[in-house]
Amino acid sequence: MRSSSARTWQTVVLALIIIGLIALALGGYLSPVTRVVMAPVISAQTWLSTRYITIQNYFRSPQDLVRLRQRNLELEAENARLETQIIELEQQLSETRILSALVDFARVHPQNRYVAASVIGRDPSPFVKYVIINRGSDDGLRRGMPVVTSQGLVGRVAAVTAGAGRVELITDPASSINVRLEPSGAQAVLLGSITGELALDFIPQSVSVQAGDLVLTSGLGGNYPGNILIGQITNVRRRETDLFQSATVQPVVDFSRLEILLIITNFQPVDISPLIPTPGAP
């Protein structure tokens, strides 16, 4: 009986102590004690957890590596595809801009009919300045037709096959074009050269020519239609002892970056060679 009563009291005291400790803990009075007691436990827990995760990663990593490599390959392929798409779109944008400029040019000159062609190559010989285009006689091209861009004159069709053509640039050393200078209105001859530079010759001494004057086709000789812009005079050479003045010309067309050209198909060049007197002819 007595022992039973003592055990009851012990239980009550223990319960009161536990309740008191819980109350103290909830009140925050046991925090320093908790910190001291829990610190080694937390350290041990951290150590063990870190080792476990390391070991777990060690066993799982091969699978992840394969998966990551696979994913990396997929992303690289996707990246390459998108980069290709960007290049294609930039190319399309560039072509659209050129075509837009050419359409504007065609609107300004409604009297002409045009066929657009892409430049697909250059003459294999460095001695001549010709480009190869992807349009030929099947597209209505004929020898002698003038070729322009939205900036100005490029040259003329020198030879055609069914599906391709060869264009003689105005910078070719054999090229000579009758031109008119603005604002003076003087006539001159534009000559190409092996360096691709353009020179003006046979400018009358009586005419005042200055740097900045415009050079346009005159239409004389029948090889080109008139009033197509060629370039601007950059330098004039005038000597009293010479019969004519000469000048250098900066073309408006960048001949190193020809991409799309317009061929004027309704212009028929006139062959005036039979009218030129030859020595010994009656």
Added chain:
Amino acid sequence: MTTLLAFPILITLLIVQTAILSNITLLHGTTDVVFLAIIAWTIQRRVDTGWVWGIIGGLLVGYVSAVPIPVYLFAYLGSVGVALLLRQRIWNVPFLAMLIVTFTGTILLQGSTLIALRIANTPLALEDTINLIALPGLVLNLILALPFFLIFGDLAKWLYPEPLEI
């Protein structure tokens, strides 16, 4: 077989020449890979189709170029002749022969082009032509002579295997 092979090889090289290499200039000079292919092929021992390659190459390039066809035919066949001559003379140093043929062949090609254009009344300043086109073109051809010699050497070994000595 090796005659027919000339068509795909030379046509491919001509396309590369007109589409890409004619835009890559040293001053105003360019290389001529069709010419290099013909002489690199001809200079190889046991190759007996050099003349045919020269004719095919001359006709192809002459057809595409504004320079008259006979110029290329003459220059390429002349170079093949020089290559065959040197192949017999300098048979143990074939790369030296390749360099000599590249040098003489390029001079022959550029000289004949210059003469043909002068006959056609194309005004060409001789000094500019030599300094800006001929010499840079010669340098480019000499630079590319080695890779062409090696590539066509391998091709010749593949098509003309050494006879086995028993």
